[in-house]
Amino acid sequence: MTTDTSWVGPAMTQTVPWVGTAGITFGETTGTRAVAHLPDDAAQHNHVAGPHAAMIFGLGETASGAVGLAAFGAVMERATPLVVRSEIAYLRLAKGPLTAVAQLDRDAADVLAELDAGTRPEFTVSVVVTDADGRETSRMTVVWTLRPNR
Structure with a gap:
């Protein structure tokens, strides 16, 4: 059985205004993987003519949010997704349009079981x-x- 997650990209663009401002678009999005794209825009460049580090970080964080929304969208009425912490390594100078591929590293069913047990899963x-x-x-x-809603 396949779950339709085609709504995730439009939902991200509508509910997170920065996504549209940055020009981020979405490719494949499932409950385990999401692909997001950042166009090349000179207005978002740094001093070496590539995307500013903030833009790269934002692209990655947005892709991670898309996979989380796809995986846990069904529980948004009782829990709010929030970033706890993040780490990024800039490995080489980025130039031109970028693609971020985000992968959920934990089984969604385990996360939901913790939420159902009354804890705040990570x-x-x-x-x-x-x-x-x-x-x-x-x-x-x-x-x-997933912070339980009070």
Whole structure:
């Protein structure tokens, strides 16, 4: 059985205004993986004519949020996803349009079981950012929580 997650990209763009401002678009999005794209925009460049580090970070964090929304969208009425912490490694100079691929590192059913047990579960999303030639430019880890709504 396949769950339709085609709503995730439009939902991210509508509920997180920065996503539209940055020009981020979405490719494949499932409950375990999400792909997000950042166009090349000179207005978002740094001093070496590549995307500013803040833009790269934002792209990765946005991709991680998309996979989290796809995985846990069904429980948003009782829990709010929030970033707990993140870490990024800038591996090489990024140039041109970028793609972030986010991967859920924990089984969603385990996270939901913790939420159902009354705890505040955490889950990690790993992100790889590549340039237009497919070269890896950054790696990122984002730890999220599902905060129960009161």
